[in-house]
Amino acid sequence: MSQIEKPSFDVLMPALPRRQALAWLGGLALGSQMAMPAWAQGAVKRGGVLRIASLHNPSSMDPATGGAGTDHSYLWTVYDTLVEWDYDTLRTRPGMADFRFTDPKTLVLDIKPGITFHDGTACDAAAVKFNLDRNRQDARSNLKADLGSIEAVDVTGPQQVTLKLKAPDVALPAVLSDRAGMMVSPKAVQALGNEHDRKPVGAGPWKFVSWADNQKVVVTRNDKYWRAGQPNLDGIEFSVITDQATALRSVVAGQNDFVYALSARYKPLIERAKELTFITAPTLYVIQLYFNWSRGPLANAKVRQAINFALDRKAFIAAGMGGLGEAAGMQLPSTHWAYDKAVAELYPHDLERARKLMAEAGLGNNVEITFGGYNDQDNVRRNEIVMEQLGKIGIRCKFTTGTIPEISGQFFGNEKKFDALLSAWTGRPDPSMTYALMYAKDAYYNAGRAEVSPEVSALLVESRQKSSVEERRAVFSKLQRLIMEGAYSAPLGFQFEVAAAGPKIKGFKPNLLGKPKFTDISQA
Amino acid sequence: MATLRESAVGLFGRRLAQALPVMLLATLLAFGLLKLVPGDIAVTLAGDNASDQRIAEIRQLYGLDKAFLTQYAEWLWKVVQGDLSRSLLTGEAVLVSIERCLPATLLIVVLAMVFSVLIGAPLGVLAASRQGSWIDSAVMSVGSLGVAIPNFWLAMLLIATLALERGWFPVTGSVALSQDPLRAIHHAVLPALALAAGGVAEISRQLRGALIELLSSQQVRTLHAKGLSPMAILWKHGLRNVGINLLTVITLLANRMLAATVVIEAVFAVPGMGSLIVNAALQRDFPVVQGVILVMVGIVLLLNLTADMLYGRIDPRVR
Numbered sequence: 001m002s003q004i005e006k007p008s009f010d011v012l013m014p015a016l017p018r019r020q021a022l023a024w025l026g027g028l029a030l031g032s033q034m035a036m037p038a039w040a041q042g043a044v045k046r047g048g049v050l051r052i053a054s055l056h057n058p059s060s061m062d063p064a065t066g067g068a069g070t071d072h073s074y075l076w077t078v079y080d081t082l083v084e085w086d087y088d089t090l091r092t093r094p095g096m097a098d099f100r101f102t103d104p105k106t107l108v109l110d111i112k113p114g115i116t117f118h119d120g121t122a123c124d125a126a127a128v129k130f131n132l133d134r135n136r137q138d139a140r141s142n143l144k145a146d147l148g149s150i151e152a153v154d155v156t157g158p159q160q161v162t163l164k165l166k167a168p169d170v171a172l173p174a175v176l177s178d179r180a181g182m183m184v185s186p187k188a189v190q191a192l193g194n195e196h197d198r199k200p201v202g203a204g205p206w207k208f209v210s211w212a213d214n215q216k217v218v219v220t221r222n223d224k225y226w227r228a229g230q231p232n233l234d235g236i237e238f239s240v241i242t243d244q245a246t247a248l249r250s251v252v253a254g255q256n257d258f259v260y261a262l263s264a265r266y267k268p269l270i271e272r273a274k275e276l277t278f279i280t281a282p283t284l285y286v287i288q289l290y291f292n293w294s295r296g297p298l299a300n301a302k303v304r305q306a307i308n309f310a311l312d313r314k315a316f317i318a319a320g321m322g323g324l325g326e327a328a329g330m331q332l333p334s335t336h337w338a339y340d341k342a343v344a345e346l347y348p349h350d351l352e353r354a355r356k357l358m359a360e361a362g363l364g365n366n367v368e369i370t371f372g373g374y375n376d377q378d379n380v381r382r383n384e385i386v387m388e389q390l391g392k393i394g395i396r397c398k399f400t401t402g403t404i405p406e407i408s409g410q411f412f413g414n415e416k417k418f419d420a421l422l423s424a425w426t427g428r429p430d431p432s433m434t435y436a437l438m439y440a441k442d443a444y445y446n447a448g449r450a451e452v453s454p455e456v457s458a459l460l461v462e463s464r465q466k467s468s469v470e471e472r473r474a475v476f477s478k479l480q481r482l483i484m485e486g487a488y489s490a491p492l493g494f495q496f497e498v499a500a501a502g503p504k505i506k507g508f509k510p511n512l513l514g515k516p517k518f519t520d521i522s523q524a
Numbered sequence: 525m526a527t528l529r530e531s532a533v534g535l536f537g538r539r540l541a542q543a544l545p546v547m548l549l550a551t552l553l554a555f556g557l558l559k560l561v562p563g564d565i566a567v568t569l570a571g572d573n574a575s576d577q578r579i580a581e582i583r584q585l586y587g588l589d590k591a592f593l594t595q596y597a598e599w600l601w602k603v604v605q606g607d608l609s610r611s612l613l614t615g616e617a618v619l620v621s622i623e624r625c626l627p628a629t630l631l632i633v634v635l636a637m638v639f640s641v642l643i644g645a646p647l648g649v650l651a652a653s654r655q656g657s658w659i660d661s662a663v664m665s666v667g668s669l670g671v672a673i674p675n676f677w678l679a680m681l682l683i684a685t686l687a688l689e690r691g692w693f694p695v696t697g698s699v700a701l702s703q704d705p706l707r708a709i710h711h712a713v714l715p716a717l718a719l720a721a722g723g724v725a726e727i728s729r730q731l732r733g734a735l736i737e738l739l740s741s742q743q744v745r746t747l748h749a750k751g752l753s754p755m756a757i758l759w760k761h762g763l764r765n766v767g768i769n770l771l772t773v774i775t776l777l778a779n780r781m782l783a784a785t786v787v788i789e790a791v792f793a794v795p796g797m798g799s800l801i802v803n804a805a806l807q808r809d810f811p812v813v814q815g816v817i818l819v820m821v822g823i824v825l826l827l828n829l830t831a832d833m834l835y836g837r838i839d840p841r842v843r
Contacts, residue, residue: 057803059568059613067571139585142571145578197615212624213616214803215795239697241793242803246696250793253688253695403806405563413564413579426572437573444574 048523049235050505053247053259057214057240061200062189063182064134064141069426072179072515073260077219077236078118079182079202080226082109082128083173087511089337090284090429091469092173096123096183096203096226097161099176101467104168109176111159115226117185118207125155130186132161135179140194143180146433147172149464168465170472174430205231205519214240232507232522251500252276258508260499260516263378264322270500279499282335283514284427286328287321287382289371289420289490290411290438294448296419297369302361303395304487308347309354310393311386317493320382324498328491330480331425331434335512337469338431338476346484354393368396372411372418375401383422412447421447424495427513431476432463439483456482535832543825548600550821551814555596558810564588565612565808586612599814608818609811611804618815621800626819628698629796631708632788633781635716640723640777645770647724648731653758655736663728670725675784679718679791687714696793715792719784723777730773734766767838775831779824 058074060066066075084095092099097109115123132153135143149169156162163172175181188201200208203226206219217238221231239256241247248266250256252273262270270278289307291298298304313327326333329344358367369390373383380401387397400418401407410417425445428434437443440460441451451457459479466472483489497510507520566582567574583589587598602609608618651663687693693714701708738744739762747757763770786798797816804812 057614060615067569067574069572139581142569142573142578145573145575194615212795213611213614213621214799215624239793240795241696242799243790243793246791246793249683249688250696255695255697403563405565405568405807406561409564409567410562413567415562428573433573442576444576444579 044232044507044522045524046232046522047234048504049237050233050258050518050521050523051256052236052238052518053241053250053256054217054238055240055242055244055247055259055261057242058211058217060197061208061211061217062184062197063179064138064143064184065194065197066179067142069515070261072513073517074217074238075179075182076515076517076519077204077206078200078208079184079204080115081177081181082111082183083177083181085174085177085429085511085513087509088335090174090512091337092177092429095177095181097128099173101170104170104465104467105165107163107165107169107172108156109161109163111161112226113159115203116224117183117188117203118201118222119185119188120224121185121187123183123203125157125159125161127186128161128183129153129155130189131183132163132180134184134189146175146178146180167461168467170467171430171432171464174428175433177429206233206236209235214242216240231519233518236518248500251502254502257502257505258499258521260497261514262498262500264324264496264498265378266500267322267324267498270498273500275503277501279501279508279510280324280496281510282326282333282494282512283497283510284333284336284434284512285424285495285514286331286333286427287325287422287424287492287495288328288331289386289422289492290445290447291420291487291489292411292416292418292447293452293488294450297361297363297367298419300361300363301486302357303363303367304490305347306354306357306361306393307390307395308484308487308490309350309357310395311347311389311490311492312349313492314349316382316385316389320378320385321493321495324496325493326496328493330484331438331489331491332431332476332480333494333512336431338473338480340473340477340480343477343480343484346481347487351392358393358395365394366396367394368398369420370418371397371399372407372421372423373399373401374404374407374423379422386422412444416447429513432460435463435476435479435483436460439488452483452486452488535836536829539825539829539832543822543829546825547818547821551600551818552596554813554817555599555810556592558805558808558813559592561808563808565810568807569612599811603818608815611809611812613804613807613809613812618811621812622797622815622819625795625797625800627701628712628794629782629785629789629798631698631701631712632715632719632785632794632796633778635709635712636719636723636781637774637778639716639720640727641774643720644724644727645731647728649735649758649763651728651732652735652739652762653754655739660732663732667725667729670721670723673721675718675721676787676791678721679715679788682714682718683791698792698794698796711794715785715788715794718791719781719788722784723781726777727770727773730769731766734769735762738762738765764838768835771831771834771838775827778827782820782823 056070058071059068063075063079081095082097083092083099085092096115097111099107099109101107111125111128117123135141136147136150149165149167150163151166152164154162183203185201189196192199198211205222205225207222209218209220211217220235241250244262247259248262251259267278270276291304293299317325317327329347332339373379383399390397408423411421438445439452439456442449459475463475463479466475497514501508504524505521506524507522509520566579566588569582570578587595599609610617647663651660654660683695687695694711698711699707744757747761785796786802789796789798801813801816
C-alpha cells in the first residue's frame with residue numbers, strides 16, 4: 001500500500017543534511033526537487049518509546065462519547081475492536097471476536113478466549129453485551145445510529161454474544177470494526193462514570209497513562225495483551241502540535257519520531273531531510289463538492305452534470321493536492337472492493353459537453369453559484385482552482401470562507417447557506433455507511449434533506465441486506481451509478497496519506513481508511 | 525505612615541471593586557461573541573456520523589438549547605462557587621487546563637520582559653547619553669527594526685538559525701518549571717527572544733526620549749553646576765525621574781505580550797494559554813474560552829493595579 005519511492009533526483013540534487021533541511025523548514029522555503037532515503041526494513045525489535053507529533057487533540061478517549069475522526073489513532077492504542085479490516089481493501093476480518101451471520105437477521109460473535117482489560121477483568125460475553133448496550137442506549141453515546149439495526153444483544157454463552165437485528169444489516173461487522181466495536185472495561189466505566197472519557201480502560205496493546213489537553217497523550221505497553229509477542233513498542237507519546245509545519249519541524253529536529261496526516265505540500269521538505277522517510281498511500285479521504293440539490297441552480301441536474309464535466313480533476317490534484325492523489329469519479333478509490341470503473345469514468349474533463357449542458361439548463365450565460373469553503377492555505381488554493389475551472393463554463397463562483405465548524409455548520413446545519421461546499425469526506429469502513437450518511441433523505445450530510453430518488457433510497461437499504469461480496473458489489477454499482485448520473489456531488493480527488501518517519505522507526509503500514517495504527521512499528 | 529498604608533489599602537479596594545464589573549463585562553462579551561459567530565459545538569460533539577436528531581439530543585444534554593443569558597448565568601454561578609466548569613469537547617476541568625498552561629505562558633512573558641528590560645534599558649540610556657551620535661542612530665535603527673519585524677517571522681528565523689542550524693535550543697514544546705527549571709528556561713528562551721524584540725525597541729526608544737527631555741532640563745543644569753559627573757546625573761537622578769515612564773511602558777508591554785504569545789506559542793508548539801484559547805474558540809468550546817478570558821483579564825488588572833501602587837512608591841506626588 002505504501003508508496004516508498006526510490007530516490008529519483010539524487011543526481012540532480014543530493015539529499016541535504018538534516019540541519020539544512022531544518023533551516024528550510026524554519027524559513028518556510030519550499031523546493032521542487034527532492035531525494036528520499038530508503039524505507040528502513042529489517043528484523044522486528046521489541047522496546048522503545050515512539051514519539052509522535054499529532055495534529056489533533058483527542059475529543060475523548062472513550063469511543064462512545066468522542067466525535068472526531070482524528071481520535072482513532074489514539075483510540076486504537078488503548079482499544080481493540082471486535083472486528084478488524086485488511087489494511088489494503090478494508091475487507092472485514094475477525095478481531096477480538098469471530099463473527100458469522102446464522103441468518104440475515106442474526107449475527108453471532110464468538111469472543112476469543114483469554115482477553116482481559118487493562119484493569120484485569122475479563123473481556124467475555126457479558127462485557128461485550130455491556131458495551132454494545134451502552135453504545136446503543138447511553139445518553140452520551142454518539143453510536144446509537146450506527147447500531148440502530150440491533151434489536152437485542154443476547155449472551156448465548158460465556159464467550160458468545162448473539163445480535164438480533166430489526167432488519168438484515170451486513171454492514172454491521174464493518175460498524176463493529178470502528179468505534180462501536182471498541183471494547184471498554186465495564187468495571188472501569190461503572191467506577192469512573194464520565195471520567196472514563198479521560199481515563200480509558202480497554203483491552204488494546206497499550207495502556208493509558210496520561211492525557212494533558214492539547215499537549216500530550218501517553219500510553220504504555222500492556223504486558224497482558226492477548227496477541228502474543230505484541231506490541232513491539234514499550235510505549236507511545238503523542239505530542240499535540242496543531243500546526244503542520246511545526247509538527248514536521250519537530251520530527252526533522254529529532255524531537256519526535258513520526259508525524260502523519262500532513263498536507264502534500266510538505267512532501268519536498270520531508271524528502272529533503274536526509275534522515276526522514278517519506279511515506280504515502282491511498283486513502284478513502286476524498287475532496288469533493290457537496291451540492292444542495294433541493295433548491296437554486298443546483299436543483300437542475302444538467303448544471304450539476306455540467307460542473308462534473310467541467311472539473312479537470314488531474315489539474316486539480318496537480319495544483320491543489322501537491323500531485324499526491326487519485327482522480328475521483330465516485331466516493332470510493334480504485335483499490336476499494338466496491339469500486340466501479342465504469343461509474344468512475346462517467347465524467348471525463350469535457351468543456352464542450354459541460355457548456356452544452358449549461359445551455360440546455362437554460363439559466364443563461366452567467367450563473368452565480370454560492371460556495372462555502374475553508375480558510376486554511378490548502379483549501380483557499382483549492383477554492384481558487386474550482387472558481388477558475390467552473391468559470392470556463394460561465395459559472396460565477398461566489399466563495400465564502402471560514403473555519404470548518406463555521407462553514408460546514410452553515411451548509412449542513414439549519415442555516416442552509418450556500419449552494420455548494422468544497423470540503424471532504426473522510427470515508428467509513430463500509431461503503432453503505434458513506435452513501436447512507438450523504439444521500440439518505442434525512443442524512444445530516446445531505447444539505448437539502450431532499451430524497452435523491454425512491455430507487456436510491458431502496459438501494460441504500462438493499463446495500464445492507466445482501467450478504468455476499470459479489471451481490472453487494474452489484475448493489476453498490478447500481479447505487480453509485482444513480483448517484484453519479486444524477487451528479488449529486490462532484491468528487492475531485494482522493495487524498496493520499498502523507499507521513500514522515502524518523503531514522504529510529506520502521507515497519508509503519510498505512511491503511512486505506514487513512515487513520516494510522518501503530519502496532520506494526522518498531523524501533524530500528 | 526499609617527495614612528500611606530490606608531491610602532494604599534483604599535487604592536487596592538477601589539481597584540478591586542472596579543475589576544469585578546470589568547471581568548463580568550469581558551466574559552459576557554466573549555460569551556456573546558462566541559454565540560453570535562457561526563458554528564455549533566453540538567455538531568462537533570455529535571461526531572462523524574452526526575444526525576439532526578443526535579445534534580438536538582446533544583444540545584439538550586449540554587444545555588446548549590437554553591437561552592443565552594441562562595447559559596451565561598449558569599456558568600457564572602459555577603464560577604462564583606469556584607468551579608470554572610469543564611471543556612465541552614474533552615471534559616477536562618477548565619481550572620486544570622489553566623493550571624497546566626498558565627505557567628508556560630507566564631514563563632515566556634516574564635523572560636521576554638527580562639530580555640526587554642536588560643537589553644532595552646541600557647540601549648536607551650546609551651542613546652540618550654550620546655544623542656545625535658552614530659550610536660544613537662544605530663540604537664534608533666535597531667529600535668525601528670524591532671517594532672517593524674513581525675514576531676512570528678523573527679521566531680522562524682531564530683528557529684532556523686539557533687535551533688536547527690546550531691542546535692542550541694529545542695525547536696518545539698515546553699517543559700514545566702516545576703519539573704525541571706533549567707530545561708524549562710532553555711525551552712522558553714527562543715519564544716521569549718522572539719517576543720522581546722518589540723519590547724527592546726519600545727523600552728529603548730521611550731527611555732531615550734524621556735532621558736533626553738530630562739537631560740536638557742533646568743534641574744540637570746543645576747546638578748551639572750553643582751559638580752556632579754554626567755554618569756551620576758544619569759543613573760542617580762535621570763533614571764529615577766523617568767521611572768514612571770519606564771514602569772508605564774513595562775506594564776503596557778506585559779499586557780501586550782500576554783496577547784502576543786498566541787502567535788509565538790503556535791510557532792513553537794508551546795501548550796500555553798494562547799494555544800488553549802485559540803483551539804477552544806475555533807471549536808466554540810465556550811467554558812474554556814470563558815475561563816481563559818477570566819484569568820487573563822484578572823492578570824491584566826493585577827498588573828495594572830501593581831503598576832498603580834508602584835507609581836506611588838516612585839513618585840510620592842502620585843499618592
